[in-house]
Amino acid sequence: MKKTLVIGALGQIGSELALALRNRFGVETVIASDVRAPQPGAASGDGPFQYLDCTSFRQIETVVRRHDVGTIFHLAAVLSAVAEQNPQASWDLNMGGLYRVLEVARECGCSLFFPSSIGAFGPTTPRDRTPQDTIQRPNTMYGVTKVAGELLCDYYVARFGVDARGLRLPGIISHVTPPGGGTTDFAVDIFHQAIRYRHYTCFLRHDTRLDMMYMPDTIDAILQLMAADPALLRHHNAFNVTAMNFTPEELAGEIRKHIPDFAIDYDVDPVRQAIADSWPRSVDDSEARAQWDWSPRYDIAAMTADMLKKLRAKPRTVSRFNR
Numbered sequence: 001m002k003k004t005l006v007i008g009a010l011g012q013i014g015s016e017l018a019l020a021l022r023n024r025f026g027v028e029t030v031i032a033s034d035v036r037a038p039q040p041g042a043a044s045g046d047g048p049f050q051y052l053d054c055t056s057f058r059q060i061e062t063v064v065r066r067h068d069v070g071t072i073f074h075l076a077a078v079l080s081a082v083a084e085q086n087p088q089a090s091w092d093l094n095m096g097g098l099y100r101v102l103e104v105a106r107e108c109g110c111s112l113f114f115p116s117s118i119g120a121f122g123p124t125t126p127r128d129r130t131p132q133d134t135i136q137r138p139n140t141m142y143g144v145t146k147v148a149g150e151l152l153c154d155y156y157v158a159r160f161g162v163d164a165r166g167l168r169l170p171g172i173i174s175h176v177t178p179p180g181g182g183t184t185d186f187a188v189d190i191f192h193q194a195i196r197y198r199h200y201t202c203f204l205r206h207d208t209r210l211d212m213m214y215m216p217d218t219i220d221a222i223l224q225l226m227a228a229d230p231a232l233l234r235h236h237n238a239f240n241v242t243a244m245n246f247t248p249e250e251l252a253g254e255i256r257k258h259i260p261d262f263a264i265d266y267d268v269d270p271v272r273q274a275i276a277d278s279w280p281r282s283v284d285d286s287e288a289r290a291q292w293d294w295s296p297r298y299d300i301a302a303m304t305a306d307m308l309k310k311l312r313a314k315p316r317t318v319s320r321f322n323r
């Protein structure tokens, strides 16, 4: 049986995806890889691990050939807020990595999963019920790399027959591995701070509405899309998907149902606010629902209850967001 390679397996999505793949297909069938070494007890679980710099064609090709890899999940990327601090390095990693992964996929006959984002839209995109096919003129480096990535994947599908598939993910909420510097990170941070301090200072304005998704739905969406019958797919890449959308004020209200004295205030970061203001308030994911039966399980109430339950069950809530 061909193996699976997860690039960026120590990141927010990669760690839980690697574990889900191992649970489903067997520990030895999944090669986790990252540019860092895994810590004992890493969320991706025990199993084969490879150091891998995704901007090196040679390193990717070596791992793919050595382990007889048939499918690559390419999750290594710089997120939106960090990308604005160093746009040049973000282009190098986000585009350089994807291009080389696509080239290895072409040469070695691999399937590929590539996550795009709501960041692939921009200020001239319709912001409510954003259609699957619409104007995409992002004004962030993250968005530029995501829309270019979508196009590059489509090109490899059409030109070389590479089976490259992908989703436009919204903000992802998880209690396992923290996100790495995105505009939607507040929706994770708020839970850690609510449990520890019953107080959170949000870096986005109270009425900033964005799409979100709980991690279990994210993992299901990725695996479901990759297993979908290609004959039923009219798009390959960049499917709009969402599970809920809310403002920081609404999320705080939901948390208050469990922690009545929880308080939120605001200290708006103009950089991240400008990024959020350029993104959709809600996307239309009807194409994903029609083409491969996308259907999320968690809304804001179910997600909030589960996040608080899972974080409270941890010995000590560790937040890297303290400021």
Ligand code: SER
Binding pocket: 079, 080, 081, 116, 117, 118, 119, 142, 169, 170, 171, 172, 181, 182, 183, 184, 185
């Ligand atoms: N969560 C991502 C970010 O905020 C969006 O794809 O950068």
